[in-house]
Amino acid sequence: MAFSESAGAESMPGNSGLRKPRILLAASGSVAALKFGNLCHCFSEWAEVRAVATRSSLHFVDRAAIPKDVIFHTDEDEWSWSKIGDSVLHIELRRWADIMVIAPLSANTLAKIAGGLCDNLLTCIVRAWDYSKPLFIAPAMNTFMWTNPFTERHLMTIDELGITLIPPVTRRLACGDYGNGAMAEPSLIYSTVRLFFESRNQSSDGRVG
Template sequence: MANMEPVPENLMHGRMQSAKPRVLLAASGSVAAIKFESLCRSFTEWAEVKAVVTKSSLHFLDQSSLPREVTLYTDDDEWTSWKKIGDGVLHIELRKWADLMVIAPLSANTLAKIAGGLCDNLLTCIVRAWDYNKPLFVAPAMNTFMWNNPFTKLHLETIDKLGISVIPPITKRLACGDFGNGAMAEPSEIYTTVRLSLKPRAVNVSS
C-alpha cells in the first residue's frame, strides 16, 4: 500500500496546469466490473489513478490485470492501514487525495446505499465523506427490471441533489441474457464524458 499524506482540499486549483489530475476510480458489485481494467487503462494516460473496489466486485474483476501504476484498495485495507490514534484513516485520506471520483459500475445496491447515506465499506465511506465541490461521476449497471424499478428513480433523484453526475446506462443484451436498458456505458464513453465535462475547469487550475 502506498504511503499517503493529507493534501489541501483545493489542490486542483493550486496545482500547475501541466500536472495530472488525481482520479479515484471505484467499482461495485456488478458484472460490468469485468470492464474495470479497461476503464483504468483509459484514465492512466491522462491522470494519476488509484482504485477502490468492493468485495462483491472482486467476483468479476481480475486484480492482477490492472495497470501496474494503479494502486488498488479493498475493504481489508481500510482496517489494516490503521494501527493507532493519529494514523490516517484510509477513506479520509483517499477523499483528500482525489480531485474527482468515478464509480463504474455503480450497482443497484451501492446506489441505494449512497442515496440512504449508508457507509459500510471503503467505497461508501469515501462517498459519505466526499467534498461535493469536487466532481463525482457514477455509471449505473443493473438488470433492466432493476433499472426500471421506482426505487432506482428515487435514488437517482436523491444523488442528483448532492451534485453527483450520472452517466446513463445503455440498451443491449445483458449478461443475464435479457435485452434492455441497464448495461453500463462503455469505458471509452465514461472517460470521454469525464474529460469533456472537466475541460472548462482547466482554465482556472493555476488561480
C-alpha cells in the same frame, strides 16, 4: 498506504499544468466490473489513478488487468487501522482525489449511497466526500432493476448532492435480457470525465480578477 506530502491538497482550477489530475475509480458488485481493468487503462495515461473495489466486485474484477502504476484498494485496507494517529484510508483518498468515478455502480451501492450508508471503503469515501469536487456514477444493472421506482428515487436523492450520472445504455445484458441497464463503455466514461475536467479548467483560467 503511503500518500505523497501534497495528497491533502485540494484540486485548484487551472492547476492541471502542475500535475496530472488525480482520479479515484471505484467498482461495486456488478458483472460490468469485468471492464474495470479497461477503465483503469483508459484513465491511467492521462491521470494519476487509484482504484477501489468492493468485496462483491472482486468476483468480477480482473486484478491482473489493473495497470501496475494504479494503486488498488479493497475493504481489507480500510480496516487495517489500529491506533489513534494512523491514517484513515477513506479520508485520505477523499483528500487525495480531484474527481471520483464509480463504475460500475450497482443497484445495491446506489441504494446505500442514497440512504447515507457507509459500511465499506467505497461508501465511506462517498459519505465523507467533499461535494465541491466532482463525483460521477455509471450505473449497471438489469433493466427491471433500472426501471424500478426505487432507482428513480435514489437517483433523485443523489442528484441533490451534485453527483453526475453517466447513463447506462441499451444492449443484450449479461443475464440474457435485452434492455437498458448496461454500463456505458469505459471509453465514453473516460471522455466524459476528461471533457468535464478540461472544460472546467479552461473556464477557470479565463476568469478575470
